[in-house]
Amino acid sequence: MSTLDNVLSQIDANIDVSIDRLFELIRIPSISTDPAYRDACIEAAEWAKNTLIEVGFNAAIRPTTGMPMVVGHHAPENLPKDAPHLLFYGHYDVQPADPLEMWNTPPFEPVRVTGPDNIEKIYARGASDDKGQLLTFVEACRAWIEVNGHLPVKVTVLFEGEEESGSPSLAAFLDENADELSCDVALICDTNMWDAETPAITTRLRGVMHDEVTITGPSRDLHSGLYGGVARNPIRVLTRIVADLHDDDGRITIPGFYDGVKAVPPETRARWQGLNFPMDAFLGEVGLSVPAGEAEFPALEQLWARPTCDMNGIISGYTGEGTKTVIPSEATAKCSFRLVTGQDPLAIRKAFRDFVNDRLPSDCTATFDGHGAGTALEVPLDNPFLQKAADAMSEEFGKQTVLMGNGASIPIATSFKETLSMDSLLIGFALNDDQIHSPNEKYNVASFTRGTRSWARILQALAE
Amino acid sequence: MSTLDNVLSQIDANIDVSIDRLFELIRIPSISTDPAYRDACIEAAEWAKNTLIEVGFNAAIRPTTGMPMVVGHHAPENLPKDAPHLLFYGHYDVQPADPLEMWNTPPFEPVRVTGPDNIEKIYARGASDDKGQLLTFVEACRAWIEVNGHLPVKVTVLFEGEEESGSPSLAAFLDENADELSCDVALICDTNMWDAETPAITTRLRGVMHDEVTITGPSRDLHSGLYGGVARNPIRVLTRIVADLHDDDGRITIPGFYDGVKAVPPETRARWQGLNFPMDAFLGEVGLSVPAGEAEFPALEQLWARPTCDMNGIISGYTGEGTKTVIPSEATAKCSFRLVTGQDPLAIRKAFRDFVNDRLPSDCTATFDGHGAGTALEVPLDNPFLQKAADAMSEEFGKQTVLMGNGASIPIATSFKETLSMDSLLIGFALNDDQIHSPNEKYNVASFTRGTRSWARILQALAE
Numbered sequence: 001m002s003t004l005d006n007v008l009s010q011i012d013a014n015i016d017v018s019i020d021r022l023f024e025l026i027r028i029p030s031i032s033t034d035p036a037y038r039d040a041c042i043e044a045a046e047w048a049k050n051t052l053i054e055v056g057f058n059a060a061i062r063p064t065t066g067m068p069m070v071v072g073h074h075a076p077e078n079l080p081k082d083a084p085h086l087l088f089y090g091h092y093d094v095q096p097a098d099p100l101e102m103w104n105t106p107p108f109e110p111v112r113v114t115g116p117d118n119i120e121k122i123y124a125r126g127a128s129d130d131k132g133q134l135l136t137f138v139e140a141c142r143a144w145i146e147v148n149g150h151l152p153v154k155v156t157v158l159f160e161g162e163e164e165s166g167s168p169s170l171a172a173f174l175d176e177n178a179d180e181l182s183c184d185v186a187l188i189c190d191t192n193m194w195d196a197e198t199p200a201i202t203t204r205l206r207g208v209m210h211d212e213v214t215i216t217g218p219s220r221d222l223h224s225g226l227y228g229g230v231a232r233n234p235i236r237v238l239t240r241i242v243a244d245l246h247d248d249d250g251r252i253t254i255p256g257f258y259d260g261v262k263a264v265p266p267e268t269r270a271r272w273q274g275l276n277f278p279m280d281a282f283l284g285e286v287g288l289s290v291p292a293g294e295a296e297f298p299a300l301e302q303l304w305a306r307p308t309c310d311m312n313g314i315i316s317g318y319t320g321e322g323t324k325t326v327i328p329s330e331a332t333a334k335c336s337f338r339l340v341t342g343q344d345p346l347a348i349r350k351a352f353r354d355f356v357n358d359r360l361p362s363d364c365t366a367t368f369d370g371h372g373a374g375t376a377l378e379v380p381l382d383n384p385f386l387q388k389a390a391d392a393m394s395e396e397f398g399k400q401t402v403l404m405g406n407g408a409s410i411p412i413a414t415s416f417k418e419t420l421s422m423d424s425l426l427i428g429f430a431l432n433d434d435q436i437h438s439p440n441e442k443y444n445v446a447s448f449t450r451g452t453r454s455w456a457r458i459l460q461a462l463a464e
Numbered sequence: 465m466s467t468l469d470n471v472l473s474q475i476d477a478n479i480d481v482s483i484d485r486l487f488e489l490i491r492i493p494s495i496s497t498d499p500a501y502r503d504a505c506i507e508a509a510e511w512a513k514n515t516l517i518e519v520g521f522n523a524a525i526r527p528t529t530g531m532p533m534v535v536g537h538h539a540p541e542n543l544p545k546d547a548p549h550l551l552f553y554g555h556y557d558v559q560p561a562d563p564l565e566m567w568n569t570p571p572f573e574p575v576r577v578t579g580p581d582n583i584e585k586i587y588a589r590g591a592s593d594d595k596g597q598l599l600t601f602v603e604a605c606r607a608w609i610e611v612n613g614h615l616p617v618k619v620t621v622l623f624e625g626e627e628e629s630g631s632p633s634l635a636a637f638l639d640e641n642a643d644e645l646s647c648d649v650a651l652i653c654d655t656n657m658w659d660a661e662t663p664a665i666t667t668r669l670r671g672v673m674h675d676e677v678t679i680t681g682p683s684r685d686l687h688s689g690l691y692g693g694v695a696r697n698p699i700r701v702l703t704r705i706v707a708d709l710h711d712d713d714g715r716i717t718i719p720g721f722y723d724g725v726k727a728v729p730p731e732t733r734a735r736w737q738g739l740n741f742p743m744d745a746f747l748g749e750v751g752l753s754v755p756a757g758e759a760e761f762p763a764l765e766q767l768w769a770r771p772t773c774d775m776n777g778i779i780s781g782y783t784g785e786g787t788k789t790v791i792p793s794e795a796t797a798k799c800s801f802r803l804v805t806g807q808d809p810l811a812i813r814k815a816f817r818d819f820v821n822d823r824l825p826s827d828c829t830a831t832f833d834g835h836g837a838g839t840a841l842e843v844p845l846d847n848p849f850l851q852k853a854a855d856a857m858s859e860e861f862g863k864q865t866v867l868m869g870n871g872a873s874i875p876i877a878t879s880f881k882e883t884l885s886m887d888s889l890l891i892g893f894a895l896n897d898d899q900i901h902s903p904n905e906k907y908n909v910a911s912f913t914r915g916t917r918s919w920a921r922i923l924q925a926l927a928e
Contacts, residue, residue, distance in 0.1 A: 225802060225870070231756060232752055232756040235706070236707075236774075238703075243708070283694060289827040292693070292697070292825070303692075308692040308693045310791055316777060324798075336688055361756075363751070406689070407690055409689055
């Protein structure tokens with residue numbers, strides 16, 4: 001038997017003990033958004049550090065102005081000189097558990113349950129996002145080192161404790177520790193498989209630009225009877241501007257918005273068409289049926305490869321029960337643009353603001369409050385590690401690994417690219433129905449088992 | 465000296481005592497919207513009833529399912545058979561006083577203060593709206609009866625205690641007491657003068673139709689990254705519909721909306737132009753400069769004689785601090801249409817809903833929640849009492865009485881027309897700067913004095 005076979009057997013033999021360890025971590029309610037759980041976050045960081053040391057890493061808690069990072073190194077001396085150096089990223093913090101009354105079991109008391117669908121699942125907050133996911137990698141390393149004495153590659157591990165709070169300390173930490181954390185490639189375990197049977201690597205993430213606009217008309221709220229007809233209503237101004245942002249074909253009308261946006265290459269388009277993405281079911285599950293984006297593009301491209309403009313919130317005037325005869329002074333909309341490679345978030349922000357100002361009646365004003373902005377990310381398909389990792393996973397699952405897009409942003413991947421000049425392989429074993437961020441979050445035992453086995457294979461493959 | 469001269473002298477001689485009586489009424493905090501002040505409302509009704517009896521009315525508290533009405537009759541036996549019968553309406557309830565910290569003096573402890581502008585004012589909640597106004601009529605009656613033994617006309621008085629709460633008991637009360645309350649004309653004292661020197665009768669009120677529309681797109685809130693591009697955003701749908709309601713010239717685009725709307729007669733238009741309404745100052749005071757209504761109509765017509773469509777509120781998605789990457793499931797707008805004579809509120813409601821439904825993507829739904837609706841009102845300029853009352857006021861002020869419009873609705877006037885088949889003369893002595901519904905509400909002592917004197921003259925004029 002090869003070393004890898006022995007590692008895989010070791011994983012299988014100890015899977016229940018591995019899941020017990022996951023349960024230990026889950027029981028620590030490390031909710032980073034709630035100051036009441038600060039001690040729990042630190043306890044989870046300690047747990048992670050101790051576990052890394054136990055596995056065979058040189059690990060330490062690394063303070064930040066917020067929750068600490070955990071950094072571990074495993075650098076075997078007897079590796080070939082050109083053995084790659086991998087950075088693995090996961091996060092030990094979790095989302096709040098409320099609404100508690102919607103949970104079938106207490107969120108921080110994990111249970112293993114085989115449901116009527118005959119699928120065994122682990123129910124708990126963090127079971128999937130991200131404690132279950134990050135532990136697949138740790139347990140793969142454990143089995144490798146138990147069998148082989150060391151990993152076949154150099155590995156640095158970075159666990160963050162503020163991912164669910166917007167990662168306020170991350171940028172500075174990467175900056176300050178760039179030399180220590182720069183590797184050949186990053187592995188990020190926080191994404192989904194294509195489906196329960198099909199592994200996936202996410203190679204495209206959209207960027208995002210958040211902005212908030214407030215239109216001010218009258219200097220105070222007015223009586224809509226006494227002033228209605230002559231007084232400019234900022235809701236009318238704002239809704240007109242928002243409506244103008246899209247044409248009838250779903251195209252965004254901001255001048256220059258599509259400058260630099262490249263078409264999806266024909267081979268990628270063909271590959272995506274071959275995926276037979278169940279768009280009808282995807283939309284049907286949320287009560288929709290008509291793709292709402294640019295009519296000229298296939299729906300999957302609307303989702304993965306085309307930029308968007310969405311209002312995330314709008315508010316003005318009286319919004320309680322019944323009526324109030326008011327012409328409000330102000331109207332506000334929060335908008336976000338999902339961006340693709342070739343678009344500069346800050347240039348888009350400026351173009352949006354110009355678009356608004358160009359449409360402003362002379363007695364109204366617009367003020368803006370810019371929030372986060374990040375560029376889109378594409379892992380080049382010729383990245384030397386990408387195909388090796390994909391093949392290793394294909395072997396584990398007996399099915400071709402899907403190279404997929406994701407319409408959302410994963411800022412850490414962008415930070416790794418921008419600060420550490422590293423591509424990221426986004427490899428995860430979560431499923432669409434894992435209910436992350438919601439009550440009754442779960443992780444399939446099969447996700448955990450095959451995830452751990454996949455990492456064992458990937459470590460081997462990237463060493464070669 | 466004529467009887468009227470004696471009545472006017474009597475008013476002048478006793479004005480301080482009259483104001484003392486107003487202070488008594490003001491000190492009763494009859495806030496109808498707040499159940500905590502229920503007893504105070506009943507006390508105010510008792511006070512009004514007792515005062516009417518003291519003046520010479522046959523008066524009683526009349527229970528409703530809400531706050532009681534006060535009804536008084538004065539029907540002298542020795543009047544000519546064709547002496548007119550007038551219904552006077554006012555309300556004894558007031559708006560809440562909050563924010564209390566914005567008041568310079570306690571809201572229910574009235575004070576008489578002569579300001580740096582040398583104008584003597586009464587500061588208190590209800591000083592103007594409507595306790596000061598209604599008492600001008602009562603004190604005029606008092607002087608008439610003191611001097612003459614009786615009024616020169618038959619008078620029925622109706623005081624309501626729920627005007628500031630939307631008059632929930634009024635329609636049923638009018639219905640049930642239609643015979644008792646039907647008179648030749650109604651006098652409503654709840655409006656403004658043209659300016660501090662110029663009396664006014666309001667002869668046009670706009671109607672109103674309130675509706676609320678909720679657009680539902682996805683069946684639940686979605687992640688704007690994971691779904692953005694293919695998922696229909698109800699904010700986009702709603703803002704497009706709202707934007708479509710007006711064309712670039714400010715005209716409302718709902719089919720049939722203007723059917724039945726009549727142009728202002730040339731003589732009225734000329735009269736309004738002669739008023740030199742200070743539109744620039746009117747808009748400038750609230751930070752605006754460009755009349756926002758139908759470009760083809762003079763601004764004063766936009767305000768008094770043209771129908772409008774205004775959103776009074778809009779809400780959807782995330783409206784807290786910062787950002788949330790959400791495509792909301794629903795978006796809601798509260799809208800109101802100000803209507804003019806010739807428009808049927810319920811037909812307008814239907815046309816609006818058709819307009820919305822016609823613009824709905826096939827996978828979205830719209831639900832509606834209709835609120836109040838009332839038709840517009842015009843007092844015919846040939847109403848036999850109108851010119852007499854106007855002339856009486858012109859005599860008091862030494863200036864021509866302005867026949868003005870008002871963009872708002874005064875539902876009681878519509879109810880009198882619809883339920884009791886009576887026109888209403890809207891005669892009031894409040895001023896634009898009275899701060900009704902706001903902290904530091906005031907009523908000029910001159911409003912009270914000349915208002916009382918005006919009613920004395922009007923009673924005489926209508927008797928002739």
